[in-house]
Structures are given as C-alpha cells and as structure tokens.
Amino acid sequence: MTEIIDGKAVAKKVNAVTAKAVDELKQRGVQPGIAVVIVGADPASQIYVRNKNRKAQALGMYSVVRELPASTTQAELLAVIAEYNADDRIHGILVQSPLPAQINEPLITMAIDPHKDVDGFHPTNVGKLLTNFPGNYPVANTPRGIMTMLAEYGVDPAGKTAVVIGRSTIVGKPMAALLTNANATVTIAHSRTQNLKALAKTADILVVATGIAHLITGADIKPGATVIDVGMDRDENGKLTGDVDFESARQVAGLITPVPGGVGPMTIATLMQTTVELAKWSDAE
Numbered sequence: 001m002t003e004i005i006d007g008k009a010v011a012k013k014v015n016a017v018t019a020k021a022v023d024e025l026k027q028r029g030v031q032p033g034i035a036v037v038i039v040g041a042d043p044a045s046q047i048y049v050r051n052k053n054r055k056a057q058a059l060g061m062y063s064v065v066r067e068l069p070a071s072t073t074q075a076e077l078l079a080v081i082a083e084y085n086a087d088d089r090i091h092g093i094l095v096q097s098p099l100p101a102q103i104n105e106p107l108i109t110m111a112i113d114p115h116k117d118v119d120g121f122h123p124t125n126v127g128k129l130l131t132n133f134p135g136n137y138p139v140a141n142t143p144r145g146i147m148t149m150l151a152e153y154g155v156d157p158a159g160k161t162a163v164v165i166g167r168s169t170i171v172g173k174p175m176a177a178l179l180t181n182a183n184a185t186v187t188i189a190h191s192r193t194q195n196l197k198a199l200a201k202t203a204d205i206l207v208v209a210t211g212i213a214h215l216i217t218g219a220d221i222k223p224g225a226t227v228i229d230v231g232m233d234r235d236e237n238g239k240l241t242g243d244v245d246f247e248s249a250r251q252v253a254g255l256i257t258p259v260p261g262g263v264g265p266m267t268i269a270t271l272m273q274t275t276v277e278l279a280k281w282s283d284a285e
C-alpha cells in the first residue's frame with residue numbers, strides 16, 4: 001500500500017513545537033524576530049512572503065516585511081541587509097528568491113550575517129553543512145523540512161540509495177548533503193544527466209526538484225521507493241502540480257508527497273523553526 005506523506009500534518013506538529021519554543025524564549029526576554037525582503041512584485045513570491053509573515057506573527061514572533069520595487073539597485077538592497085544585520089530585534093534575514101536581473105544574488109547572500117542567515121544559503125553555513133561540521137548553524141529549509149518528513153514517516157536514509165534530481169542551492173545541493181550526512185549513498189542528477197529515468201529507478205529515496213511538470217512517472221520509480229516531489233509547476237489548466245506524475249507514481253511508490261500539501265507547507269514551518277533556533281543560539285552566545 002502506498003502511503004501519502006501529509007506535509008500539512010507534519011508542519012502543524014513542527015509549528016506546535018516552535019510556538020512552545022517562542023513562549024519559552026519570550027519568558028527569558030527574547031522575542032524571535034524575522035525580516036523578509038522582497039524585491040519586485042512576482043505574484044507567487046508575494047503569496048509566500050505574506051504566508052511567512054502571517055505564520056511568524058501567529059507563532060508570536062516579531063516579523064517585518066520589506067517590499068522593495070523591482071528597480072531596486074544592488075547598493076540599495078545591500079543597505080537594507082546592513083540595517084537588519086545591525087538590528088538586535090532581528091534574528092533571521094531572508095531575501096525572497098527570485099531576484100530581478102540587476103541584483104547579484106550570491107553577493108546578497110554573502111552580505112547577510114551568517115548568524116542571521118535563516119535560509120542557510122551563506123557559504124559559511126553551506127560549508128559547515130558539507131563538512132558535517134559539529135555545532136549549530138542554519139540549513140536550507142526545504143531540504144531540512146524533507147528530512148523531518150522522512151524521519152516522521154520512519155524513513156532512515158542510512159545505507160539507502162538516494163537520487164536527487166536538481167542541483168540548486170535552495171534544494172538539490174543541500175538535500176544531497178543532508179542525505180549524505182545521514183549515510184545515504186547519494187547521486188545528484190540534473191538536466192545534462194544521461195539515462196536520467198533509468199537512474200531515478202535505482203533510487204530507494206527519490207527527490208525531484210526540476211521545475212518540469214510530471215517529468216517523473218510511475219515507470220521511472222523503483223517499487224516501494226520513497227518519492228519526494230519539490231515541484232511547484234502549473235499544468236495546462238493553470239493548476240498547481242508537481243515534477244512527479246502523482247497518479248501513476250502512487251501506484252508504484254511506497255511513500256509519496258503530494259503537490260500541494262507535501263513539501264511546500266514544510267518549507268515555511270521549517271523556516272519558523274530555524275528562526276527560533278537562531279534566536280536561541282544568539283541568546284546563548
């Protein structure tokens with residue numbers, strides 16, 4: 001029997017723990033704070049940012065959203081980041097992706113104080129993840145949320161064959177690092193990978209983050225595999241769908257995430273979890 005991974009239910013559990021942690025910190029005089037910066041008016045990004053702000057406030061955090069016009073220059077965005085780096089009320093800074101073409105995204109990432117890098121994209125934090133460095137540091141929220149879902153559904157990556165399709169900084173690369181650190185045998189595949197579908201079929205854990213709707217079907221999945229769909233695509237009717245053809249894949253997979261209701265809700269829940277951790281770690285310093 002294929003089990004459907006309920007991302008909303010796991011997110012609810014994570015949020016309950018976060019709410020408690022916020023209360024505990026507040027009793028110690030620390031209110032976790034997050035600043036989300038959005039440049040331009042991409043409709044999907046606006047929704048994600050609004051949801052982040054609402055969730056942070058609902059959990060009792062201090063939350064600010066800075067909306068900047070699409071014409072914002074690199075220097076102007078750097079100045080906003082410098083402002084939040086120096087603001088003691090802010091423990092996590094997030095610059096919503098994608099950014100307009102005139103902005104050099106890696107330089108923006110580098111400008112965020114690594115201790116406030118709630119996305120876990122700063123090279124210092126990425127380096128720590130890759131080296132499985134001991135201690136506390138933020139890790140990209142989407143892959144971290146996926147690891148939480150795997151744990152919640154009893155999937156131990158140790159010794160398993162994992163294939164991650166996609167090599168982005170947001171998902172593919174940190175996902176592969178987390179699975180490697182959890183002792184899976186990991187292959188990263190991408191648009192230039194030969195025999196991609198045959199490779200996908202070797203996976204006990206298959207993570208698909210390509211942005212290509214329904215790239216993976218049931219025929220490309222090992223029977224009983226755990227299939228994680230990170231896709232946020234639109235079908236021909238404009239309906240939200242994933243990189244995996246859910247109907248054929250669910251006939252073959254052991255566990256599978258739906259879109260919507262799988263990975264997406266975990267991204268925001270994990271972001272809130274990370275914000276609270278950053279506040280806790282800065283308080284302990």
Ligand SMILES: Nc1nc2c(c(=O)[nH]1)N[C@@H](CN(C=O)c1ccc(C(=O)N[C@@H](CCC(=O)O)C(=O)O)cc1)CN2
Nearest residue numbers: 048095096097098119240260261262263264265267268
């Ligand atoms: N700086 C960042 N930018 C972006 C990130 C990120 O982690 N950091 N991730 C994505 C977008 N994203 C959060 O920012 C995000 C995407 C999707 C969801 C979500 O809950 N999806 C729902 C469906 C929502 C819908 O109906 O449209 C689901 O899958 O159920 C949350 C967050 C890119 N940018």
